[in-house]
Amino acid sequence: MHPRSTAPGRRRASVRAGAALAALALGASLVPSLVLAPAARAEVVVPGDVVIQEVYGGGGNSGAAYQSDFVELANSGAEPVSLDGWTLQYASASGTFNNSVTLRGEIPAGGTFLIQLASGNGNGEVLPAADATGGINASGTSGVFALSDSEGRLACTGTTCASDPAVVDLVGYGAAATFSGEAPAPRTSNATSAARVAATGENSTDFVVGAPTPQPSGAEAPTDPTDPTDPTDRVPVPATIAEIQGEGAQSPLVDRTVITEGVVTAVYAEGGLDGYILQTGGTGGARDLSTQTASDAVFVYSPDTVADVAIGDSVQVTGTVSEYYGSTQVSVRAGGLAPLAEALPAVEPVTLDAFPTEEAQRESLEHMLYLPGEGDFTVTDVYSTHRYGEVGLAIGDEPLVQAGDIMAPGQEATAYFAAQADKLVLLDDGRTTDFSRNADQPMSWLTTQEPVRVGAAATFTEPVVVAYSHEAWRLNPTQPWEDSATDGVTFEDTRQDAPVDVGGDLKVSTFNVLNYFTTLGEDTPGCTPYTDRAGEGTTVRGGCELRGAWGEDDLQRQQDKIVAAISGTGADVVGLTEIENSARLGETPDEATATLVDALNAHDGAGTWAYVPTADAYAAQGTDGGGDVITNAIIYKPAAVTAQGGAQILVGDEAFDNAREPIGQVFVPVTDGPGRSGKTGEGEPFLFVINHFKSKGSADAEDAGLEPDPVQGNARTSRLQQAEALREWTEERTAELGVEDVLLGGDFNAYTQEEPLQLFAEDGYVDLGAVHDPEGWSYSYGGMTGSLDHVLANESAADRVTGATDWSINAPESVLTQYGRYNTNVTDLYEAGPFGSSDHNPLVVGLDAGATSPSSSAPGKPAPGQAPYGPGGRFGKGGPHAAHG
The missing domain is CATH 2.60.40.1260 (Lamin Tail domain)
Structure with a gap:
């Protein structure tokens, strides 16, 4: 800089x-x-x-x-x-x-x-x-x-x-x-x-x-200044660091040349910051922000002298005061640094009951040494960590939460949404490096030895520097980041090798397969790739309809992770979203689904898995496949359930012109004895429907004329119409099929308290994740957590549910753990196993095969239709600062 x-x-x-x-x-x-x-x-x-x-x-x-x-x-x-x-x-x-x-x-x-x-x-x-x-x-x-x-x-x-x-x-x-x-x-x-x-x-x-002061020859000569503290002259003046900082956002001495002294508390000799921090000797420790209104530390920008200082030095500097991206600094040229003959009193790190949310109080800490306490910060965002070396931290012991996950849309939710930016602080790396342009430099913070994940507690073993730049408050290490062993921050290990046991005779799960395409970009004319640091293609970037892997090796990496994850859920029935619609691409219908099932059987044993074919169901309704290049699919274990009849597909409803058609299947559990139906070896049938509603990311004509809603995002009318169409279709299909119990799963692209989910709640559907796993969430976006993926059970099906859990293997992870970001940086985060197999967490539901069991009444975030928590409730410490998912 x-x-x-x-x-x-x-x-x-x-x-x-x-x-x-x-x-x-x-x-x-x-x-x-x-x-x-x-x-x-x-x-x-x-x-x-x-x-x-x-x-x-x-x-x-x-x-x-x-x-x-x-x-x-x-x-x-x-x-x-x-x-x-x-x-x-x-x-x-x-x-x-x-x-x-x-x-x-x-x-x-x-x-x-x-x-x-x-x-x-x-x-x-x-x-x-x-x-x-x-x-x-x-x-x-x-x-x-x-x-x-x-x-x-x-x-x-x-x-x-x-x-x-x-x-x-x-x-x-x-x-x-x-x-x-x-x-x-x-x-x-x-x-x-x-x-x-x-x-x-x-x-x-x-x-x-x-400020310019042009003087022509005929002008009266100005009087020589006699008061060197006059703020209008350029003579270097002595000033304490607190006087340089002042009590406001901007220094009162901007553009003045000052002489000041302090103890060096941080040095950034490489990495681009080109300076060091000076703090007034003897300051720090327990700090009362109500009375201490000016910071006692300042950043010294000095490429000329940064190599001449070390942490702990007592020095004097002469330089010009300025504001750089809202941060007060003193620019010092060669010759403007001198060691002090006597050492100043040592600086102590500031300690606080909690990091402040008020701007003025944060200003009073600018550039000061600070040691957070245990539980003060939780990781809430790692999306851009691989690029800029920034980890988003939420103040407190929880990540920030999407407003739509904890309260119904409206003025209160919008206000809650707007207030969440004050709870975000960036853990920076003390560098200006853009690692996307410097892929041969190891990324900061991200390693396979210590995964940094959303929801993990960040514990500080060494002090950091409170800083402000590029419109964000930051915590910088006292030297540019080098490695996880010496960075002074420990991140909680939140990875789970297996989901929490949800009980039941069988398990049903959702799984987003992250655009699993067996039709490859390298084989398709017109496709262009995203490339790794060696220039090799990894995923399809554009130029064609494909969205998935570029080459065979990329598909293999993706498939290996998906197989490990699906197998790891322990599920017997899995609804898939974002899988290739092979028929739409001119391939054999269900070809991608069949390929994934083959890979699962190779992993879990021949015949373990089967899939629900869709070609006949589409043909019966006069079409050869779905309307999008990605589709939904259902796979299952024949030893656990029997598919009864063919696939049920909602085709022809204009509500799904911009989304993927719901696909359903009636399953009958395989049991050892008589089920509720009275038939030996057969449990009570249920209809499982997998869904993928319109995303929040792009506007559509249905929202024309509506006021923007930062909580629900774009296309909210389309999603509500899709929910209405799904509800009506489900009623028709269950009546015709003679099935009582219904599970609606998938990516609804709506958080727990938003309108589409409330519509189902009005009909008695229960959001199983919200009830059985109130702390769980399926997606991370814009530094906030929330559940876009749900399994909704009608009243009779809810009576059979024994538990539900979000298996947190994907949403908390850096995107560089995914197959498509392989070899993006010299530090390779791709590992075998389920972590980073997608960007959505799977939701696993335990189901009784036929006998009625009472549903859970576990407290937590409210299910749709229940009274929402307000800002003072269970989730009052977290919240959103972006609206899309």
Whole structure:
């Protein structure tokens, strides 16, 4: 990162070169402990009487202070100087001198000479009457000005210009490659200029950034400042860190050059932050945020000196205060760091009862060392961890929860939704690395040795730094992240090798197979792949209808995980979503389902699994397959259940024009004795229907004219219509089939308390996950947890249920555990086994084969139709900050 001020510059007086040197000496004399050793110096332009006093390149731009660019010259000598035949020449930050202004006239002794340059789009004030004009169009942030006593174009570049005899003065600013001394002057903006405060020939310290103050030669010379604490001048002033931070979001000393001291508590010498943290000696410990309103720590941005400090050092720095992405910092150039002769009192990490949610209280902790207590934070988001090294943490002992999972949509839920951002803090890695562009660098936090999963407690064994950047509060390690053994954070191991036992004579489960396609991208014309870091395809990106694996090896990785997971559920009947609709692709109907069943039988034993064929059921209704390239499917174990009759498919209802048709099958449990039906070896039949409603991710015409609902997301009308169609169809099918018990499972793309689920509750359906596993959830999106996947039982079927559980193998995991992200980074998170087999958790339900058993009355998150918990209830500590699933 390169620092830049995002705050407007403060007005300050223009200072003549000679007066500036005197004022600088006055300011330095106030801090006798400041002893700076002379640095080895590159070539410099030895300042004479005439110097470049101020440069401004933002003229007329958006937010500009003045309508025109300008350069101000100053004469610190006792005699006037003629400029006849002199030139002011300009080069871009990395270019050559190709634009100039020929000068005429003289600069009076002790006076200034204003040169008006190109004008922009009319923003800002009009410049005072200038002494010369020219057409140079300077950069508002980075560039090079040279003052020459010759009319010939300067041919020099880089450091050679400082020794060119034709160069009277040279100022490179911002990212300029040509400058005088060790480094260029600070970067400017449309609202700020770089003005001289010293005349040593070192651009980086001779100039500071502030509000422009153009002074033509006829203007009255400003009075030399006598009060070095005056906020309008550029003289370095001593200030405590708390004074630099101030009590608000922005430092009161922005654009000022300050001298301060502290103990180094964190160092970021590599990884892109290029700086270190200073904290006032002796501060920290138990902190009362109601009385301590200013932070005692600050970030020092200093690529020049970061290698010279270590944690625990007591140092003094001189630099310019700015706000970078809302974070207060002091930018220190070479020569601006000095060790203190005596060590300051040690810093203690701040301890708190709980991390604050109020912005002002967080500001009072900015950059301070902090040691969270046990139970203070829980992982709530790992979606972008593999890219930016950020782990989303929820304050407290639970992840954030989707509003629609715990309360009905409406004003209360919307308000709850909006409030959840205050409960999120990012655990950062102390780096600026985008690992998607640096795949050969090991990702931060994510390893196979210590999986970082949503819902896991984060326990801090070492202090961290409270930081703010890019519109988020963060906790940074005190050094850039290196490995899980030394990062100072321990993540709870929440992986379950098997689901909780749900009892019953047989088990029914849902399973999202993450676009399981046996038709491969590499074999299909037009398909383009997502690639790994070696450039090899892994999954289909676009260009065709396919959505799954790119090649045979990719399919094998995907299939291995799915097989391990489905087998691991212990289920006897499994409803699948997101499986290839082979018929739609011109392949043999149910080909993908059959392939998966073959793989399961190879794993669990020949004949263990079978599938429900769909071709005849579609043909009977005048179609050769479903309307989408993905479909639903049902697989089962013939030893546990018998499929009675053929597949039941809801075809032709316009409610499902933008979703997958529900597919059902009547099953009869296989028992050792007579079931409820009275038939030996047969339990009570039930109808199981697998569903996949329209997603929340894209809007559709059905919602036209409705107010946006951040809780329910897009296409909420479509999902409600699909729920109504499914309910009516189910009533018709059970009446015709003579089946009493119904289980409706799958991905409803609706959370527990949203309208589609409430519709079923009105008809007496029970959401089995909500009742039997109130702490469970099936999906993680936008840093929030919730259940999109459900199994709903009508009243008679609910009497047969012995338990239900979300097997948390997928939703809490990083996406890099999935088959399609294989070899994305040098750290490979793909492992054999069920974890990361999909992005949805399976829900496993225990079912009695035929005898009636009372349903569970376990308390928890309310099932649809029950009174929802409000913000003060069981789930009041968590909640959503995004709306889609």
